[in-house]
Amino acid sequence: MFSIGEFSKTCQVSVKTLHYYDKIGLLKPVKVDALTGYRYYSQPQMEEMLLIQRLKRYGFSLEEIRGMLACGEKRELFSKLLQQKEKLLQQKQETEQVLRELSAHLLDFERTGDIMGYQKGYEIQVVEAPERNVIASRQNMSVDEFGKYYEKLYQRVPEEKVTPNGMVGAVYYDKEFNRECSDIELVVGIREREKADRTIEKGLCARTLHRGAYSTLSEAYAALVTWIGENGYRCSGAPYEFYLRTQFDGLSPEDWETEIFFPIEKK
Known part of the structure; x- marks a missing residue:
């Protein structure tokens, strides 16, 4: 088992965050010492923590991640990951479009000196x-x-x-x-x-x-x-x-x- 400090250092997650994950039921320690209150984590939980971090990077909320970890159905998990990929691709397209609009706006602003110039066209x-x-x-x-x-x-x-x-x-x-x-x-x-x-x-x-x-x-x-x-x-x-x-x-x-x-x- 790993102490909360060892677990924190290995997974590069703060102790404060681990306390919060315990509080919301996302990742509870495998053992809590009755006398000292020290928390301990297992090797499988390290893998679970790494998965949580990856799912966060994919844009899932903690509530969504908790539901996904509780599910355990491979087909459903794959479906959720696929849906998130499509969502991120859509966001990427929208961001690229906004960047194109911003670039055109900057060119018009530079040319006319009017920040609302595009509205007059x-x-x-x-x-x-x-x-x-x-x-x-x-x-x-x-x-x-x-x-x-x-x-x-x-x-x-x-x-x-x-x-x-x-x-x-x-x-x-x-x-x-x-x-x-x-x-x-x-x-x-x-x-x-x-x-x-x-x-x-x-x-x-x-x-x-x-x-x-x-x-x-x-x-x-x-x-x-x-x-x-x-x-x-x-x-x-x-x-x-x-x-x-x-x-x-x-x-x-x-x-x-x-x-x-x-x-x-x-x-």
């Missing part, structure tokens, strides 16, 4: 938006659930014998935006008016084109709202967006294009 147009026949799915959803509901919409295409026209988008009905739960309608444009769930009506809109990742769409929305207020208009309906160029075209996020429409009327 949107071209706002007043257009008569055409009517669009769509099949639709509207519910309270998170942004991360878009894929699930789009999949259900596209399952309807062969079942209902409709012809997509390439227009895919979303309509936002809530006055406030909540990424985790908002009243959103996902739409897929189709050619057959008689088979559509509804028609997005034609009408006067302020329109702009956003180039870049969806994480920065708020910049385009802010530019539109500012322009509408400064030019004698007001919003008269739910804003909507169409995804013109996406990852499904084999493009990196900075090359994605999203067309945004705000229905408007004169004040």
Whole structure:
């Protein structure tokens, strides 16, 4: 057996941390001396401690690690590790995208001397938006659930014998935006008016084109709202967006294009 000091030194973990792991039931000493209160650890616990440290580096919380160690099922442990790998890869992609955005922002700032210069690059147009026949799915959803509901919409295409026209988008009905739960309608444009769930009506809109990742769409929305207020208009309906160029075209996020429409009327 190892004293807590020996165990601490070998595994390069503080005694304070070992006391905490004991307290939360993550790693209890194999023996506690009844007289002195000294804690002792075994050789197998050294391996367990090393695994805990590795799982922490992978980004698992202590609560998650405790559950994984208690499980012991190899298949479930492998599945959790695989899921964590996918999560870390996603985080890596998001970090790389943020770095690209930051680099572009720095270049623009250096060139113009305006830290908000990127916000002024949107071209706002007043257009008569055409009517669009769509099949639709509207519910309270998170942004991360878009894929699930789009999949259900596209399952309807062969079942209902409709012809997509390439227009895919979303309509936002809530006055406030909540990424985790908002009243959103996902739409897929189709050619057959008689088979559509509804028609997005034609009408006067302020329109702009956003180039870049969806994480920065708020910049385009802010530019539109500012322009509408400064030019004698007001919003008269739910804003909507169409995804013109996406990852499904084999493009990196900075090359994605999203067309945004705000229905408007004169004040």
